[in-house]
Amino acid sequence: MNILSLIFDQGCLLCGYSDSFSEKYGLCKKCAFPLLFHEKKGEKCHVCGRPLISEDGICMRCRNEDYSFDTNRYFWDYDGVAKTVIGLYKFKGQRRIGRFLALAVYRYLRRKGLDNVLLVPAPCSPARLKKTGYNHMEAVCRALKGLHGIPFAAVLRRRRGRQLKKLGKQERKEELADKLYIKPKDVRKFQSLCQGKHIILLDDVFTTGTTASACSRILKENGAENVDIVTFAID
Numbered sequence: 765m766n767i768l769s770l771i772f773d774q775g776c777l778l779c780g781y782s783d784s785f786s787e788k789y790g791l792c793k794k795c796a797f798p799l800l801f802h803e804k805k806g807e808k809c810h811v812c813g814r815p816l817i818s819e820d821g822i823c824m825r826c827r828n829e830d831y832s833f834d835t836n837r838y839f840w841d842y843d844g845v846a847k848t849v850i851g852l853y854k855f856k857g858q859r860r861i862g863r864f865l866a867l868a869v870y871r872y873l874r875r876k877g878l879d880n881v882l883l884v885p886a887p888c889s890p891a892r893l894k895k896t897g898y899n900h901m902e903a904v905c906r907a908l909k910g911l912h913g914i915p916f917a918a919v920l921r922r923r924r925g926r927q928l929k930k931l932g933k934q935e936r937k938e939e940l941a942d943k944l945y946i947k948p949k950d951v952r953k954f955q956s957l958c959q960g961k962h963i964i965l966l967d968d969v970f971t972t973g974t975t976a977s978a979c980s981r982i983l984k985e986n987g988a989e990n991v992d993i994v995t996f997a998i999d
């Protein structure tokens with residue numbers, strides 16, 4: 765590992781190698797490209813995007829759910845390199861990776877021909893914000909706006925509460941219903957911004973879908989006609 769390149773904030777955060785890519789995105793081309801060009805083949809669940817095994821259209825998990833969002837699409841399984849990269853960004857304060865994640869979202873939107881999009885970052889918990897000092901999904905949206913001109917509305921907020929990963933599914937639902945909100949002034953802003961737009965909620969990892977569903981419900985209650993979820997990884 766090239767220590768100097770890390771000190772000068774240019775080297776790849778996975779392998780230390782410095783190239784034109786690592787300086788901007790935090791990962792060198794060799795580490796970044798397999799993730800960027802990764803495409804999942806085969807039939808996928810219309811709702812959560814997981815591969816279908818012997819099911820038709822919708823996977824067994826989603827048949828028992830009543831999600832408020834329309835679809836979830838994700839880039840990677842939450843393990844291996846993808847998990848490390850997301851962890852470096854979300855937990856270790858490696859903010860350069862936010863640009864790489866923004867690039868992955870941008871490539872996805874282009875590949876799917878999605879334009880006229882309004883992104884909404886999933887809200888950060890106050891505890892995480894305090895710990896890392898930045899709102900990690902909002903920062904990805906900011907990078908997408910800065911680099912590619914894609915608009916976003918960071919209107920969802922989360923009140924201080926219990927840590928979701930320690931809660932069961934039903935408790936998560938109740939906690940989120942109680943703690944997620946949009947400020948009144950942002951409600952008006954969102955209602956005008958979302959007109960005629962394809963609303964995409966951006967989150968890091970899709971696990972039970974509870975957070976995505978709770979966020980979508982609020983957005984729909986406040987004027988969104990559709991809400992699709994885009995996540996980096998599925999657990």
Ligand SMILES: [Zn+2]
Binds near residue numbers: 778779780
């Ligand atoms: Zn590398």
Ligand SMILES: [Zn+2]
Binds near residue numbers: 810811814823824825
């Ligand atoms: Zn599914």
